[in-house]
Amino acid sequence: MTAFVHSGDVPRLPDSTVPLSEVIAKATAGAALTEVDALSLLDAGSDSIQKLCAAAAFMRDQSKGNIVTFSPKVFIPLTHMCRDFCGYCTFRKDPQQAGKDIYMTPEQVLDVASAGAAMGCTEALFTLGERPEQRYPEAKEWLEHRGFKTTLEYLTHVCELVLSETKMLPHANPGTMARREIAALQPFNPSMGLMLESTSEALYAVGGPHEFAPSKRPRVRLRTLELAGQLRVPFTTGILIGIGETRRDRIESLVAIADLKAQHGHVQEVIIQNFRAKPLTAMGDFPDAETDELLWTVAVARLILGPNANIQVPPNLSAKDYHIYLDAGINDWGGVSPLTIDFVNPEAPWPALTDLKNKTEAAGFELRPRLPVYPEYFLNTKDFLPDALQQKVSALADSEGYVQGGMQRYASKF
């Protein structure tokens, strides 16, 4: 796909007149959709969702067989401080709310990572607020006192520590990054991540959820994704649905991701995350994203991103019926932790591993633990990981590139 530019920040697509059945036939035959094809998916009424899901599931089966993965992880919220204010966020805290622990210390980080390794986890997920030192003198002082100019410099330091002192692999999600910041993190992170969320410009207009979040500008986020591609970093991204964007916005966001994936090959997985309203936020009264909207979006994501894409729905955000998204073409559940909560969605506990396994198997799939980097980025290729990292990752993997020891590893630990 080739992006094209309109008067705003990000590409908009033209209207489509291609019949839906033609587009489904094209996608299931393994051909890449054009932007015009992708827009025809908009026509799908509620009676077409089943058709889209069946096509998406067929494409997944052709490429992934019956394997569905998850990443056994610990969640490390290095800092809750953030320069931005998003209308749905309960993760961010100002220094007064954060109290004395405005950043986790290296000792605290290593304690969590080591405890995770002891339970058989392999991913140390670093999620943190965006550049708090640009807003809060307390953050700047904390960093300077320890010899760091920025949060990203400190993050690089603790990622190096975790990689060298534990059997965990860091996966950094620090928000938008410059080229040199990605390059600094690269030797210690076999993959990194940044949710695109949406290319919708309306979301940062007055009253929108991103009005006071400069780092959520689509152009800035797409730039980080592009830089990661240029640097050959396996990268996780995704979209957030139900925050005021339209279906057309979602298609445009997915097309933008597909463009980057086609250009650089580094988009290792795409998360389709549903919005859940949280009390005491600006969007506290908004309805949660509807199940049909999530099904439609997951299936459309598979059709646009193709059979080889890794597509994930977080099971803890659809606790009642998460297994239904297997019918819409996903092949991954993302990170699941036996030790730490989902600090971004603290009200949503991870499913027990036995539940995840039982539901996955009941739908006819085999559940496998994976590393934070997918096998196709290190097994039989040296195109992505630096040599030292490749060796460390390979030492944790089995012959198919999944976590060594498989599900047996967690027999009594989750």
Ligand code: SF4
């Ligand atoms: S969602 Fe992320 S960027 Fe937005 S306020 Fe929360 S921590 Fe900051």
